[in-house]
Amino acid sequence: MTATDTDTFEESLNISPGKLAHDLESLPPTERADLWRGLSAEERSAAMPFLHDEIKEGLIETASVAELQNMTENMAASDVAHVIETVTEDVAQDIVDNLSDEAREYVQESLSFDEDQIGRWLRHDDLRFLDTGSVAKVMRRLKVRGLSKYTDKIFLVSRDASYQGAISLSSILEADETRLLVDLPKIENDCTFDPETKISEMATEFRKNHFISAAVVSGDGFLLGRITAEDAVTTLQDEADHQLMSMAGLDEEDDLFAPIGVSAKRRALWLGINLLTAFLASYVIGIFEATVQQLVALAVLMPIVASMGGIAGSQTLTIVIRGLALDKLNESNTRTLLVKELGVGVLNGILWATVVGLVAYAWFGNQALGIIIAAAILVNLIAAAFAGMLIPLALDRLNLDPALSGSVVLTTVTDIIGFMSFLGLATLFLV
Amino acid sequence: MTATDTDTFEESLNISPGKLAHDLESLPPTERADLWRGLSAEERSAAMPFLHDEIKEGLIETASVAELQNMTENMAASDVAHVIETVTEDVAQDIVDNLSDEAREYVQESLSFDEDQIGRWLRHDDLRFLDTGSVAKVMRRLKVRGLSKYTDKIFLVSRDASYQGAISLSSILEADETRLLVDLPKIENDCTFDPETKISEMATEFRKNHFISAAVVSGDGFLLGRITAEDAVTTLQDEADHQLMSMAGLDEEDDLFAPIGVSAKRRALWLGINLLTAFLASYVIGIFEATVQQLVALAVLMPIVASMGGIAGSQTLTIVIRGLALDKLNESNTRTLLVKELGVGVLNGILWATVVGLVAYAWFGNQALGIIIAAAILVNLIAAAFAGMLIPLALDRLNLDPALSGSVVLTTVTDIIGFMSFLGLATLFLV
Numbered sequence: 001m002t003a004t005d006t007d008t009f010e011e012s013l014n015i016s017p018g019k020l021a022h023d024l025e026s027l028p029p030t031e032r033a034d035l036w037r038g039l040s041a042e043e044r045s046a047a048m049p050f051l052h053d054e055i056k057e058g059l060i061e062t063a064s065v066a067e068l069q070n071m072t073e074n075m076a077a078s079d080v081a082h083v084i085e086t087v088t089e090d091v092a093q094d095i096v097d098n099l100s101d102e103a104r105e106y107v108q109e110s111l112s113f114d115e116d117q118i119g120r121w122l123r124h125d126d127l128r129f130l131d132t133g134s135v136a137k138v139m140r141r142l143k144v145r146g147l148s149k150y151t152d153k154i155f156l157v158s159r160d161a162s163y164q165g166a167i168s169l170s171s172i173l174e175a176d177e178t179r180l181l182v183d184l185p186k187i188e189n190d191c192t193f194d195p196e197t198k199i200s201e202m203a204t205e206f207r208k209n210h211f212i213s214a215a216v217v218s219g220d221g222f223l224l225g226r227i228t229a230e231d232a233v234t235t236l237q238d239e240a241d242h243q244l245m246s247m248a249g250l251d252e253e254d255d256l257f258a259p260i261g262v263s264a265k266r267r268a269l270w271l272g273i274n275l276l277t278a279f280l281a282s283y284v285i286g287i288f289e290a291t292v293q294q295l296v297a298l299a300v301l302m303p304i305v306a307s308m309g310g311i312a313g314s315q316t317l318t319i320v321i322r323g324l325a326l327d328k329l330n331e332s333n334t335r336t337l338l339v340k341e342l343g344v345g346v347l348n349g350i351l352w353a354t355v356v357g358l359v360a361y362a363w364f365g366n367q368a369l370g371i372i373i374a375a376a377i378l379v380n381l382i383a384a385a386f387a388g389m390l391i392p393l394a395l396d397r398l399n400l401d402p403a404l405s406g407s408v409v410l411t412t413v414t415d416i417i418g419f420m421s422f423l424g425l426a427t428l429f430l431v
Numbered sequence: 432m433t434a435t436d437t438d439t440f441e442e443s444l445n446i447s448p449g450k451l452a453h454d455l456e457s458l459p460p461t462e463r464a465d466l467w468r469g470l471s472a473e474e475r476s477a478a479m480p481f482l483h484d485e486i487k488e489g490l491i492e493t494a495s496v497a498e499l500q501n502m503t504e505n506m507a508a509s510d511v512a513h514v515i516e517t518v519t520e521d522v523a524q525d526i527v528d529n530l531s532d533e534a535r536e537y538v539q540e541s542l543s544f545d546e547d548q549i550g551r552w553l554r555h556d557d558l559r560f561l562d563t564g565s566v567a568k569v570m571r572r573l574k575v576r577g578l579s580k581y582t583d584k585i586f587l588v589s590r591d592a593s594y595q596g597a598i599s600l601s602s603i604l605e606a607d608e609t610r611l612l613v614d615l616p617k618i619e620n621d622c623t624f625d626p627e628t629k630i631s632e633m634a635t636e637f638r639k640n641h642f643i644s645a646a647v648v649s650g651d652g653f654l655l656g657r658i659t660a661e662d663a664v665t666t667l668q669d670e671a672d673h674q675l676m677s678m679a680g681l682d683e684e685d686d687l688f689a690p691i692g693v694s695a696k697r698r699a700l701w702l703g704i705n706l707l708t709a710f711l712a713s714y715v716i717g718i719f720e721a722t723v724q725q726l727v728a729l730a731v732l733m734p735i736v737a738s739m740g741g742i743a744g745s746q747t748l749t750i751v752i753r754g755l756a757l758d759k760l761n762e763s764n765t766r767t768l769l770v771k772e773l774g775v776g777v778l779n780g781i782l783w784a785t786v787v788g789l790v791a792y793a794w795f796g797n798q799a800l801g802i803i804i805a806a807a808i809l810v811n812l813i814a815a816a817f818a819g820m821l822i823p824l825a826l827d828r829l830n831l832d833p834a835l836s837g838s839v840v841l842t843t844v845t846d847i848i849g850f851m852s853f854l855g856l857a858t859l860f861l862v
Contacts, residue, residue, distance in 0.1 A: 016639065016640040016641060017641075018638070018639050018640055018641045019639045019640055022639050022757075022758075022759070025759060026759045026760075026761065026764060027764065028764060028767045142604040142605075143604060143605055144605070146599075146600075146601030146602070146604055146605050147583075147600055147601045147604060149583065149641075149643060150643075152578075152580065168577075169578055170577030170578045171577070173570075173573040173574060173577055173578060174573075174574055174575070174577050207449070207668075208447065208449050208450045208453050209447040209449055209450055210447060210448075210449045210580075210661070212580060212581075229660070229664075230641070233660075233664050233667075236664075236668065237638075237667065237671070240668070240671030240672070240674075240675070241671070241753070243671075243675055244671070244674055244675055244678075244749065244752075244753060245749060245753065247675075247678075247749070248745050248746045248748075248749040249742075249746065250746060250749060250750065252753075256750065256754060256759060256768065257764070257767065257768070257771065260771055260774035260775055260778065261778070263771065263775045264774070264775045264778035264779050264782075267743070267746055267775060267779060268779055268782060268783075270742065270746065271739060271742055271743060271779055271783055272783075274738065274739070274742045275735070275739060275783060275786070275787070277738075278734060278735040278738040278739065279735065279790070281734050281735075281738075282731050282732055282734060282735055285730060285731045285734070286731045289727050289728075289730075289731060292723075292727050292730050292731075293724075293727045296720050296723050296724045296727075296730075297720075298730075299716060299720075299723050299727075299729075299730035299733075300713050300716045300717045300720060300723075301713055302730075303709060303712055303713060303716070303734065303737070303846070304706070304709040304710065304712075304713055306734070307705065307708075307709040307712075308702060308705070308706060308709065311680075311701065311702055311705045312698070312702060314679050315679045315680065315681060315698055315701065317679075318675065318676060318678070318679035318681060319681065319687065321675075322672070322675060322676065322683075323687060326453075327453075328453070328456060328457045328687060329457075330457065333457060333458065333459060333688070336459045336688065337687065337688070340688065340691055340694065343691035343695070344691055344694045344695045344698060347691065347692070347695035348695050348698060348699055348702055351695075351699060352699075352702055352703075352706060355706070356706070359710070415734070
């Protein structure tokens with residue numbers, strides 16, 4: 001099944017597959033099942049690739065073997081691979097047996113790569129021609145098969161399928177039909193990808209360079225297929241989604257309308273982790289129980305110190321997480337950014353330390369209390385800038401996701417330093 | 432200046448404009464100025480559209496009139512419009528005077544729309560043909576001008592430039608050259624946009640339907656130009672960036688390496704707003720000063736109640752903000768989601784209330800204290816689910832940005848309800 005066929009097939013549907021997937025995901029489970037039952041096999045297989053994992057897997061699990069066979073006949077290799085990984089081994093065999101020889105080969109190739117590698121996702125709808133061919137040959141092929149989406153170039157191969165370079169579709173259209181492909185100018189600095197490249201790296205290259213499509217070439221020089229701007233955009237959107245969701249300990253692939261028990265269980269973990277950090281903060285306060293007992297104003301004011309540190313730190317943290325995601329932070333500019341963030345911390349520390357100090361003094365009529373809370377806020381805002389920089393950088397270096405655990409670690413640091421400095425200074429100088 | 436020219440021009444650069452913009456943004460100010468000075472006028476005008484606002488405006492402000500004139504000669508109308516809005520009126524006039532008649536007309540048209548409307552951003556590189564023309568005519572034009580990026584269809588117009596529909600490029604390539612365009616099948620359910628459409632609406636439609644390009648047609652039926660997947664993707668990435676950054680009170684258009692004073696001033700506002708909410712929480716604690724004085728364990732434990740509510744609430748909040756951004760929430764499913772979130776709140780409330788209650792009892796050997804903190808956590812987690820749902824929905828209905836102010840309002844609610852329920856119950860039953 002080539003993508004040209006898929007395109008024609010998509011055009012025959014009354015609703016776009018992306019829109020259909022969107023509608024399915026926006027429905028609560030019972031209505032979703034109703035809509036799904038009403039769809040044709042064609043519509044189901046078209047919508048499937050656009051669904052998020054949990055919903056997709058839910059629908060795969062409820063389908064019969066015959067339905068799965070019908071669906072996978074029309075699917076790209078990467079999507080069939082996902083179906084196969086979801087079902088039991090027996091069902092997987094039934095699905096594979098039903099595929100054409102070519103499709104089966106593509107699916108096996110796809111399954112030989114990890115889910116985060118390009119090889120898993122590459123498409124076989126490239127326009128490839130022997131470099132001995134002519135422009136007329138390309139034009140004839142276009143006349144018969146039309147043009148699949150995101151095609152801005154054709155690929156040249158030698159007789160043994162080894163990759164020889166790319167020619168822009170514009171050059172083809174502009175050239176005389178009698179000319180040989182080998183004589184046309186190839187695209188300079190043509191970018192190709194190894195199938196083992198991480199999809200996030202590929203997406204970053206596409207974003208920076210505004211590529212439309214690129215060849216995927218194996219280590220020994222064979223043209224395997226292509227990857228397009230559509231794949232890059234999907235990856236970038238998933239990453240942006242992931243960043244937003246994981247900062248709250250959520251997974252972007254989860255069903256919005258998952259059963260209450262399932263959702264509660266998932267979120268319980270995040271609450272539990274945060275509870276541990278909250279207990280740590282309580283433990284710190286507990287150390288100074290006697291001090292708080294003597295001056296209860298400390299209990300009234302202490303959340304302010306922790307909260308200001310948390311807010312300031314999360315600003316630095318967000319900037320660093322975004323800088324890492326957009327590949328904008330490197331060895332040479334990290335130091336500059338750290339100095340800047342510390343500077344911002346000091347300036348805002350002085351400003352808000354003064355404000356809070358004066359308010360505390362006015363509220364409780366205690367000058368020393370005002371000075372101490374001011375000092376604690378200054379300390380915590382500087383610590384927050386340090387923590388907001390170093391925590392995500394360290395997590396990133398450890399190959400941990402800074403967006404997922406960054407905020408928990410940061411809050412732990414700013415809570416502890418906030419309570420410790422405020423109550424510690426009070427113990428030393430106030431009571 | 433047509434986009435075909437721009438494409439050829441981009442190809443003549445040694446580095447892609449997007450990559451150049453990325454490198455400029457990743458450099459601290461002095462190195463950035465050095466790199467900028469070394470660029471040719473062509474490179475500068477190519478990179479400019481890809482820069483974030485603050486950096487772009489900084490570079491525009493330091494450029495001479497002659498440099499600006501050189502740069503804007505090669506720019507799309509929307510980019511010239513941005514330059515014109517940044518400089519003084521005199522300089523703007525010098526720039527406009529230097530443009531070709533056609534370019535000047537496009538810039539004026541662009542400036543007649545708001546920055547968030549399609550009219551501001553539309554491109555004039557569409558392939559348009561009289562519906563009386565033949566396929567041969569299209570092929571001749573392609574031969575002379577090549578194909579600009581993201582061209583998947585041609586547009587048909589009548590003699591008075593009124594829009595008559597679109598034909599896919601595939602259909603053109605597949606058709607016999609002698610056929611008339613009017614006889615070829617038009618794209619069914621062809622989607623066109625009014626120039627006053629909000630770009631975010633356009634981007635959502637492109638995302639759902641996987642459009643490559645679409646015609647922009649005025650209210651009285653004239654074809655004004657086109658909008659492409661590239662514009663949609665840029666908008667979607669800006670929106671995702673905006674969501675992440677604004678949840679920490681930051682602006683995605685800001686320079687990563689802005690001067691310390693400028694950054695400190697920007698972030699001060701966010702810290703100030705959060706300080707107000709922290710003082711509100713302190714005020715609530717202050718009401719119960721006498722109670723805390725009598726039982727200092729309350730001071731030790733109270734941050735746990737507030738923190739658990741904040742974390743649970745921010746999970747619901749994030750889900751709703753993302754649902755709104757992806758256009759997945761509507762009248763009919765909001766109620767279902769609210770019921771679900773409340774259910775999750777109750778289940779996790781019971782679980783963590785029990786855990787915290789037992790720990791508090793074990794820690795302080797006070798059974799009533801354990802029961803009271805458990806009750807307070809249950810109350811706060813249910814309140815958090817309500818607040819996490821209703822705050823972003825209300826802000827969205829008021830046309831306020833839920834991502835920007837949602838978390839501040841939420842934390843205020845969960846802090847106040849947390850402290851109020853814990854210390855209130857303690858005052859009633861414990862001391």
